[in-house]
Amino acid sequence: MDKFISYEGLPINYGGAHSLGKKTALENYNQTVQFLNRFADTNKASQIEVVFYQSEKKEYNTFKLMAKLILKFGIPKFNNDGLLKSWSWIFSENEIEKGFETLKLNAELSENSKGFIALSFLWNFSFIDPKTNQILPNQEKIPELDFRIKNSRIYLRISNKSSISVWLALPFEKLGKFEVEYINELKCHLPFKPSEKHWRIWKKSEKGNWIPNKIEIKNVV
Template sequence: MTAQEWRPLMAVTYDGLPLSSGGAHGLGRMSIREAHSRTLDFIAACTSVAAPSSQSIGYSPVPNLPESPELRASMNRQFGDTHRDVLLAEREIESALSFLEEIDPQPRNEWGMVPIAFLRTWKIAILNPSTGEPYPGQLSTPYSGLGYDGGLTLRLSADASLRIEFAIPEIDDVGLRALVPHLQAHAPFRFSPKHWRRWSSTPRGRFVARKIDPM
């Protein structure tokens, strides 16, 4: 390919939020049920799910918090071995949500950490609000090098949080101005203006990024 024929690959990404910012968007004072329901509503309105969700519940020791034999025994009765995360079938999600409600409030340490958490993860593609179809190329190989796999993870414990990341290829500023309000209208959290990037490839196949604020 000649220099005249070369055309950069471009994509816009959102990473909400990086580990340095807490790892996920907090969902405020939502109940367990509301956080789960609002997440499902967002998925239905704004995404295409690329694979069935995966979900787990687990008991983890918490710094500066005494072991809770009662909680561990409850986990054992409900889900089996709690010395590791227990993978759940989709039909078991309702039982897990009910269990979290039964044990609420859990004992906390001084940083608000609790022993038991439920996680549910989806692989997603973002929908174009103008067509109702996924933006093309989101899960394709040329963009996999960006490290944004199109993922959504809901964590339910003492508090609820939601982590989301995606890469949308070849979307221009006009398309982005249409997309972002649509996402925000359905999301159970506030998108951060600080975690959007526009990426372009170089002739050597690397991607370089610059911050953008489409909010």
């Protein structure tokens, strides 16, 4: 494979994740799963996590709430990114409902820049043709440009301010009728409005390096 097409909504830490507006937690989750049901070979999350953040300005009793969460979910993992301490729990598919119940505590807490309690989902998947349900060929040949990011992935973070970060890697070496129609249909079903500026076609150089170029899918016929 010498070419492939990608769409990237940058990681949240870089400020490039797509905002999901005022939709409810369940709406955001359900719309993402509906997209996966149509275009992906799985809708099962690779990781489900609940994160509780300390109060930035000590506007709520962090450790009092922590005690409640520990009684409910057990001992958490402690995280310290140097700005705001947090505690996290990994959930199973069977515990998703408990995760949504926990989000209701946000209504009782004062605002944090990162939220207070966040429920996040990470999906890794391969694309399928929704007309045949067959996996698109050659996805295993797409290079992993970053060892931390597997092709393809969606990261959904649900809190008072929800967002979604994606890396979509499509095994298309050209933009013929099938490829353009597929991408345009995919864009219509994404749980957010994609930016036309984030599409890239990657080409492998003679030296083996992968070089991206912007591409406007809507103008290709």
